[in-house]
Structures are given as structure tokens and as C-alpha cells.
Amino acid sequence: MLEAATRPTMRSMTIAASDAIPWPIIVHASSVNPSVVTVGDVLTAVHNALHTLVTEREYQLVLLPNILGTRVMRNHYWNGMRRLDILDNRHWWAGLSKSQEGPEIWNLHLQ
Numbered sequence: 001m002l003e004a005a006t007r008p009t010m011r012s013m014t015i016a017a018s019d020a021i022p023w024p025i026i027v028h029a030s031s032v033n034p035s036v037v038t039v040g041d042v043l044t045a046v047h048n049a050l051h052t053l054v055t056e057r058e059y060q061l062v063l064l065p066n067i068l069g070t071r072v073m074r075n076h077y078w079n080g081m082r083r084l085d086i087l088d089n090r091h092w093w094a095g096l097s098k099s100q101e102g103p104e105i106w107n108l109h110l111q
Contacts, residue, residue: 012026021049021087073094
């Protein structure tokens with residue numbers, strides 16, 4: 001968990017919004033090793049982002065236009081829907097890959 005998440009190492013990275021996740025996740029080096037983003041930093045940031053409550057804006061942009069925007073899901077939002085709930089059955093970690101958008105931008109792959 002304390003190993004560098006990337007080579008070359010970096011102090012911060014962005015996991016880009018994609019089909020897997022509709023919002024970016026910013027990862028910063030933690031106080032454990034403030035000069036390097038570690039594997040633990042990435043896992044913690046992704047976990048925290050996915051367990052964040054869905055905002056009304058996210059709900060309107062992601063769920064309403066989608067098939068998930070059913071009455072059941074609309075009611076669930078008001079009862080504390082988390083971003084993880086948006087992923088439906090795609091919640092298995094399949095890795096990260098470098099993005100074409102820049103050296104500090106990465107793509108999250110879920111299955």
C-alpha cells in the first residue's frame with residue numbers, strides 16, 4: 001500500500017470521468033509520503049469518491065437521462081444514494097491505465 005502508484009512517481013493524479021465513473025477523482029499524496037501518490041492513496045481516494053452521497057446535480061445529469069432514473073431510483077436518491085449505486089453491477093476493480101489527455105490523467109476500469 002505504501003508503494004508508488006505510478007512510475008515515474010507523482011504528487012497528484014486525476015482519475016478521469018468516463019463511462020465507468022461520470023466524475024473525476026483527484027488523488028493527492030497523503031501525509032504518509034507527501035512526495036508520492038501511493039497505491040493506498042489511490043484506493044482510499046476511489047473508495048471515498050464512490051461512497052460519497054450523490055448530489056442533486058449528479059442525480060439530474062446521470063440518473064434522470066438514464067434507465068436508472070426510475071421511480072425506485074428517484075426515491076432512493078432522497079434516502080442517501082451513494083455514487084457506488086450509480087455503477088450498477090460494474091463495481092469490480094479492473095485497473096488503471098494512462099489517459100491520452102495528459103501525464104497525470106488516468107482511466108479507471110471497472111467490470
